[in-house]
Amino acid sequence: MATNENDGQCALVTGASGGLGEALARVLAANKFNLVLLARRRDKLQDLANELSAAHGVRTTIAPADLGEPGAAQAVFQAVNDAGTQVDLLVNNAGLLVEGQFNALDLDKQLQLLQVNIVAMTAMTHLFLAPMLARKRGRILNVASVASFMPVPNLAVYAASKAYVRSFSDALSQELGGSGVTVTTLCPGVTATDMVKGTELGKMPSMMIMDAKTVAEEGYRACMAGKPVHVAGLANELAVQWIKYQPSWLVRAVGGLLNQGREK
Numbered sequence: 001m002a003t004n005e006n007d008g009q010c011a012l013v014t015g016a017s018g019g020l021g022e023a024l025a026r027v028l029a030a031n032k033f034n035l036v037l038l039a040r041r042r043d044k045l046q047d048l049a050n051e052l053s054a055a056h057g058v059r060t061t062i063a064p065a066d067l068g069e070p071g072a073a074q075a076v077f078q079a080v081n082d083a084g085t086q087v088d089l090l091v092n093n094a095g096l097l098v099e100g101q102f103n104a105l106d107l108d109k110q111l112q113l114l115q116v117n118i119v120a121m122t123a124m125t126h127l128f129l130a131p132m133l134a135r136k137r138g139r140i141l142n143v144a145s146v147a148s149f150m151p152v153p154n155l156a157v158y159a160a161s162k163a164y165v166r167s168f169s170d171a172l173s174q175e176l177g178g179s180g181v182t183v184t185t186l187c188p189g190v191t192a193t194d195m196v197k198g199t200e201l202g203k204m205p206s207m208m209i210m211d212a213k214t215v216a217e218e219g220y221r222a223c224m225a226g227k228p229v230h231v232a233g234l235a236n237e238l239a240v241q242w243i244k245y246q247p248s249w250l251v252r253a254v255g256g257l258l259n260q261g262r263e264k
């Protein structure tokens with residue numbers, strides 16, 4: 001029987017119950033990774049776990065958890081260890097977005113966003129990195145956004161949270177040079193998932209919206225290549241290059257034109 005270099009390796013994917021996380025789990029399973037699937041919706045995780053083990057012959061377990069709860073990352077790490085599972089590849093994908101004017105949006109929702117997008121992502125990275133370093137082998141894929149490259153009016157907290165993800169992950173990838181552990185930041189542009197349904201972002205021309213499968217495949221390849229940062233799609237890469245060479249007043253203004261979201 002043919003073997004695959006990833007046979008027996010295990011990936012933990014946060015936010016695997018839908019959207020990009022589900023697409024990443026599908027790509028990883030197709031490449032023979034065993035999986036730990038994490039999100040809040042247990043039924044969605046279980047259905048996906050059953051489907052992927054039947055289709056690809058990989059071992060799948062679910063880890064239902066709310067990363068908005070302080071201490072959730074520590075509880076997940078403990079449970080994964082107690083189960084004797086070694087995580088070789090960590091995907092920090094879970095995230096949420098709130099759209100609208102900062103002052104009009106509910107404060108608790110925005111603090112919840114920071115807890116999931118920043119605090120839990122940082123804690124998961126810290127916890128799962130230690131055993132990877134001890135083994136001198138591992139991969140981390142953190143999902144940021146094209147929004148990490150610019151301030152986005154009406155997505156102020158979301159874009160700032162993604163700037164954190166990118167800056168943190170980029171610095172870490174340098175710190176870990178030569179350690180055997182790589183960190184890759186995936187920066188998708190607008191992607192057709194539940195996150196953007198009904199938002200101003202979701203109303204962009206369809207040619208500017210990527211599908212989750214393509215983004216996931218690009219992210220997987222970048223991660224396996226140990227690439228520090230990957231912007232998904234050529235159009236998004238060109239947009240990022242454009243942003244880098246413009247004055248900040250112009251970038252702010254364009255961000256405001258692109259997203260004139262109101263509170264939902």
Ligand SMILES: NC(=O)c1ccc[n+]([C@@H]2O[C@H](COP(=O)([O-])OP(=O)(O)OC[C@H]3O[C@@H](n4cnc5c(N)ncnc54)[C@H](OP(=O)(O)O)[C@@H]3O)[C@@H](O)[C@H]2O)c1
Pocket residue numbers: 014015016017018019020021038039040041042044065066067068069093094095096097116143144145146187188189190191192193194195196
């Ligand atoms: N879609 C885009 O246009 C786009 C663009 C750039 C970057 N991104 C980033 O891509 C990542 C995935 O987003 P998506 O578009 O796939 O969004 P999505 O379809 O809304 O999926 C979000 C995932 O995160 C999970 N999640 C949300 N809150 C959670 C919590 N408190 N605890 C645990 N899991 C939680 C959700 O599962 P449960 O609800 O079951 O918990 C779901 O699986 C995010 O980090 C997002 O910022 C998306």
